[in-house]
Amino acid sequence: MVSPIDPTGTGFLLAENRSMPMHVGGLQLFEKPEGAGRNYGREMYESMRDVDEIAPLFLKRPHRSLGTAGQLVWVEDEQFDIDHHIRHSALPKPGRIRELLDLSSRLHSTRLAWERPLWEAHVIEGLRDGRVALYTKVHHSLVDGISAMRLVQSTLTPDPDLRDMPPPWDARTRRDRPERAPSSGGSLADLPAQAYRSALGITAEAAGMPGALIKTLTKSVRNETSSVSLFAPRTIFNQSITGSRRFAAQDWPIERLRAIGTATDTTINDVVLAMCGGAVRRYLLELDALPDAPLVAMVPVGLKAKESHLASTEGGNAVGAVMCRLGTDLDDPLDRLLSISAAMTDGKEALASMTPAQIMAMSAIGQAPAILAPILRMQGIVRPPYNLIISNVPGPRETQYWNGAKMVGHYPLSIPINGMALNITCISYDGNLGFGLTGCRRTVPHLQRLLSHLDSEVSAMEKAAGVA
Structure with missing residues (x-):
């Protein structure tokens, strides 16, 4: 399926170069649930990776060719591989916040490849206090910073006992709606x-x-x-x-x-x-x-x-x-x-x-x-x-x-x-x-x-x- 990229999104894609990756990101810190074992980080990663259906927003990648008259358009990635997008990492010792920020800095430095949908998520364990971190990044052509934050928040709940919360890219969230669209507001x-x-x-x-x-x-x-x-x-x-x-x-x-x-x-x-x-x-x-x-x-x-x-x-x-x-x-x-x-x-x-x-x-x-x-x-x-x-x-x-x-x-x-x-x-x-x-x-x-x-x-x- 081919869909046009709006002028703002096209601008972000064309402005990007090696010195200016054009993605926004977020870093969340989580305390393990009561009774969670030593393998909780792995379990969190697998639950985010093993989804039945990916939301349409997270399947789109940019494309242009003679067939599109040289214009940038969104196409669905027919070779989508979830392992390229969901990663599992561990911090080196001593596992301080300093090491977490260093890793986040490096992850935020690398450009997202146009050959795949423009997003990544990294489950990070190894903090010496036992907490688990989640670093995510999404290209600004897909969503603005506020929409990216709302995507993450859409899968959170104030109920500590709820256990069926999907990740943002799961089609069950039905959160492919924050795509850029003309409105009276915006970022x-x-x-x-x-x-x-x-x-x-x-x-x-x-x-x-x-x-x-x-x-x-x-x-x-x-x-x-x-x-x-x-x-x-x-x-x-x-x-x-x-x-x-x-x-x-x-x-x-x-x-x-x-x-x-x-x-x-x-x-x-x-x-x-x-x-x-x-x-x-x-x-x-x-x-x-x-x-x-x-x-x-x-x-x-x-x-x-x-x-x-x-x-x-x-x-x-x-x-x-x-x-x-x-x-x-x-x-x-x-x-x-x-x-x-x-x-x-x-x-x-x-x-x-x-x-x-x-x-x-x-x-x-x-x-x-x-x-x-x-x-x-x-x-x-x-x-x-x-x-x-x-x-x-x-x-x-x-x-x-x-x-x-x-x-x-x-x-x-x-x-x-x-x-x-x-x-x-x-x-x-x-x-x-x-x-x-x-x-x-x-x-x-x-x-x-x-x-x-x-x-x-x-x-x-x-x-x-x-x-x-």
Whole structure:
């Protein structure tokens, strides 16, 4: 069966090269069910491998030929072999989290072969505390990051006694639906294609587009927060990258971050951005590479237009981008937090004055330099529109289980690109916020140091806010 690949998916496939694998990933940690034996890791692997029918989404591979007029299309893999996609691995001693992150980094560095469906799952045992890990990766042409996370979550349950939960690729899940399709929402990575595609059919929106653009550009020229940035400094993050990846991950209790927000009248998302801004400041100071001008982060923002006409970082029916100055020029952690909070409030209010179509169009314009520079090989020549991406995705609030195994950690792995060597993505889960830092191993040296800097920033903000 042949089906077309939408323009966004085609773009991800064509943009991919050895330096830029275009897949998203996830790392979950599980505690063994009570009474599980020494062979539990093997049993988990076999239960994920031995499925009767594979869901259609997981059978598709890209193909082009004279018969398709050179266009990329999806075809069903007639030689599908589950053993190419489900792997069983063990960590070397001493089996620390460090070894797990090293393995995840290597797995995330390798491209998915077009000759097979573009996904893999690795059951990993050998952690000295007995836990079992699951690393999965799916090409961004198949699903976006949020859809990939939902695929994993669709096979989890809050019931610890349920024992008939299939893996995401089992046809019983009927989860072939998250394929990319036109909608009012979506992921930030879809913004340019959605905006440009919808621009062809804009009618009533067209009258307000010039005004929205002028307003956005005026705020940018004034160095105020908007969907377009004209003031991002050059940093070590904004250069060509290699295909080698480094991944670091850690949890922080949401209550700690909420206490800081309550004491300072800021949001949890503001606190997360301040953590990242302070950590990046410390990291670049260590490398004697901190620019005088504040770094700029691209932050996904959802718009709940139908409900309240107000922008929200909790998601909604339209997605936009706010370019937020991270206060890396400020030494005081409280000053940095309040500066970020004011910038985000200003940016969300600006988005709230636009229609969803205008938001997508402005966000697409803001991202254009970041997208075009790597394609035209102009990174380092043109000024970066922003320095890194920081996103915060809501996840399950309840404890989740897979066939009795308790999930105790959930961390995202994302996509660095040429000119944007660091990506920070957070997922909330069961009272914790899991940070996943994905970067180019060579361009972002000693990436794991950012974790200790993030922790130092939480403590510094607690002390400054009087909640330590």
